[in-house]
Amino acid sequence: MDNSKRYDRLLDRYKNGDLDRRSFLGLIGAAGLAYGVSTPFAKNALSAVKEVRFDGWGGVVSEALRKHAFDPFTKETGVKVVDGTFGSGDEYISRVKASQTGEYNIAHLSGVFDYARYHELGLTSTLNEKNIPNLKNVIPKLVDVFREVTDGTLSCVPFDYGTTGIAYNRKHISDDEMKEKGAKILLDERLKGKIGGWSDWRTRIWYASLQTGQDPNNATDMDAVWEAIRTHRDLLLKYWGSGAELMSLLAEEEIYVTEAWSGRVFALQEQGHDIGYMDPPNGFGWQECLFVLKGSPMEESEQLLNFMLSKEASVAVAEGQNYPPALDPAKVDLGKKIPTLPAFDPTGTLSGLTFANSDYWNGNQQAWSKQFGRIQKGY
Amino acid sequence: MTLEKREARRPWLLLSPALTTIFFLLVVPVIFVVVYSFWLRTASGADQPGFYLTNWAEVLTDSFYRDILFHTLKIATITTVLCAILGYPAAYFIARSRRNKAMLLMCLMLPFWISYIIRTMSWINILGVSGALNSLLLASGIISEPLQLLYNETTVILGLIHFLLPFMILNIYVSVEGIDETLEDAACSLGSTRWQSFLEVTLPLSLPGLAAGGLLCFVLGAGTYITPLILGGPTDAMFANLVFEAIITQLDWPLGSALSLVLVAVLGALILIYNRFFGMSQLMKGLS
Numbered sequence: 001m002d003n004s005k006r007y008d009r010l011l012d013r014y015k016n017g018d019l020d021r022r023s024f025l026g027l028i029g030a031a032g033l034a035y036g037v038s039t040p041f042a043k044n045a046l047s048a049v050k051e052v053r054f055d056g057w058g059g060v061v062s063e064a065l066r067k068h069a070f071d072p073f074t075k076e077t078g079v080k081v082v083d084g085t086f087g088s089g090d091e092y093i094s095r096v097k098a099s100q101t102g103e104y105n106i107a108h109l110s111g112v113f114d115y116a117r118y119h120e121l122g123l124t125s126t127l128n129e130k131n132i133p134n135l136k137n138v139i140p141k142l143v144d145v146f147r148e149v150t151d152g153t154l155s156c157v158p159f160d161y162g163t164t165g166i167a168y169n170r171k172h173i174s175d176d177e178m179k180e181k182g183a184k185i186l187l188d189e190r191l192k193g194k195i196g197g198w199s200d201w202r203t204r205i206w207y208a209s210l211q212t213g214q215d216p217n218n219a220t221d222m223d224a225v226w227e228a229i230r231t232h233r234d235l236l237l238k239y240w241g242s243g244a245e246l247m248s249l250l251a252e253e254e255i256y257v258t259e260a261w262s263g264r265v266f267a268l269q270e271q272g273h274d275i276g277y278m279d280p281p282n283g284f285g286w287q288e289c290l291f292v293l294k295g296s297p298m299e300e301s302e303q304l305l306n307f308m309l310s311k312e313a314s315v316a317v318a319e320g321q322n323y324p325p326a327l328d329p330a331k332v333d334l335g336k337k338i339p340t341l342p343a344f345d346p347t348g349t350l351s352g353l354t355f356a357n358s359d360y361w362n363g364n365q366q367a368w369s370k371q372f373g374r375i376q377k378g379y
Numbered sequence: 380m381t382l383e384k385r386e387a388r389r390p391w392l393l394l395s396p397a398l399t400t401i402f403f404l405l406v407v408p409v410i411f412v413v414v415y416s417f418w419l420r421t422a423s424g425a426d427q428p429g430f431y432l433t434n435w436a437e438v439l440t441d442s443f444y445r446d447i448l449f450h451t452l453k454i455a456t457i458t459t460v461l462c463a464i465l466g467y468p469a470a471y472f473i474a475r476s477r478r479n480k481a482m483l484l485m486c487l488m489l490p491f492w493i494s495y496i497i498r499t500m501s502w503i504n505i506l507g508v509s510g511a512l513n514s515l516l517l518a519s520g521i522i523s524e525p526l527q528l529l530y531n532e533t534t535v536i537l538g539l540i541h542f543l544l545p546f547m548i549l550n551i552y553v554s555v556e557g558i559d560e561t562l563e564d565a566a567c568s569l570g571s572t573r574w575q576s577f578l579e580v581t582l583p584l585s586l587p588g589l590a591a592g593g594l595l596c597f598v599l600g601a602g603t604y605i606t607p608l609i610l611g612g613p614t615d616a617m618f619a620n621l622v623f624e625a626i627i628t629q630l631d632w633p634l635g636s637a638l639s640l641v642l643v644a645v646l647g648a649l650i651l652i653y654n655r656f657f658g659m660s661q662l663m664k665g666l667s
Contacts, residue, residue: 090628093424097630120423193527201628233613238530241608252509254529366422369629373621374443378614 056108058085064320101295124155131302134309156289158326167260196258199239201372262342263322285353415636455601470551547592554588
């Protein structure tokens, strides 16, 4: 809150009779004294709160956030949102680890597993939920999983959800073939050299679990999983590393099939590309949150989070980035486009989506990310 | 203080800003990296300070790292040789051209005005399935189906040549430019052909420039990770990609530090060998 707002509130209280003249003048005088004796350093520190840094996934997602959330928020509050991008959650956590406290503020993180990692590293903050009244409109299931990690408190608010399903070029792969083969289409010899894959170890292991008939949240035969990853690698043209690269590979027809993010595929479909999208049984569901790092300006961050969870901002961003918002469709009218987005759940229960179990994935992160790194390079 | 002492101190005083900068921006970070390499990564991703040889044991004994290192050195060698073959005629032509030398040098510098990543990505528009080359071949009826030209070792080498060739040309150019042209004329007047005078006079005298360019190309090529990331296939990773993955993907900074020090040691050894035979002054000449 800036000084003029504080003054306005004080003046309102005085005019309403909540504050007597002596107290009002006393407070104004004290504020003036405090302002007069404050050092230039203090001024700098206070002015820094005029800016909040936000990091996200780039591409259409960043465009939507800038247009529908950050710019209107800055216009309304005067707090500037500096937005940066990252290619993966791993990359971002590495940057945060190398930074000073307060350098990074809010991130558009994916998955509860990342939230848990930040908590384990002591990087979570505690949100004052009173400052985020729009949180009450969020699907409860999405909020509860975060509360479990941070002992009932929140360091983030859920913002959207989606799936990592399979995108396929309909010129070369029919819908019927996709239904028949499901996740195993990514191991089809016929498509050798035309298959893509995300270079994310979790996604690779998730899909290898599906391909070997195992529970993606509890694979028991890891040898079979690694073998399926090797088979996929040998049929692969390229591991992609960002949403932009994924879209380019599919649009340019360098690859015909890959696992892909639902919103990015919808964007391609909107552009007129004949790309199909399918969530196989037990496909990879995820939710994204707006995570506030420890050391961030909390009041301004909470203000931004609340703004982003408003129906107007949330729906506009969702329509721009093509991922359903975390708002509960039972409580909020989400308009016409959102119900058409892939992964959208009209019931708000999300019972049809399988999310990653954070204990399972984080418990194996160290060993599996390393092992996948080796297999990825031909071992 | 005597005049002699003051004179002796003067070079150090003049050097002190540069030495201080180098100390804090190069020596201190390297010390940090060395210290880090003996730490461990905990399961949560946090670092565990201490003196552990685990990372070094893994890096030095695991054949995975050795194989990738050899692969990297192979790619860097091929790239350097190709840069030398392609760069020498171009550098010679620029150095010996009577007109437009400034413009030719300007053309050589032009690529540096564009981001290295953008330059690398431009190959996707040239060699991609719907890129310029395939479109041309399809339109001219030479092929009926687009060729899969991208995402293999060849495109990685191509991308590296694109990146490194100007460094090679500039170094050779500096060397050839410094050779007195009358020496070639003298060789010809003594009965040698133009080709012989080039082989016997110009080439040997320009070898330091060729070596300097070679060293730069090799070191820069061996240390890159962007090119294989953008233009390589699943098995075209280079050693710097391992460092990137250890630091970024696996959040294993101690292992990443050990890996980066191995690369520094290998490339440092190469620079020492170069210095033994040619001296570093030639390298500075090429860079200036």
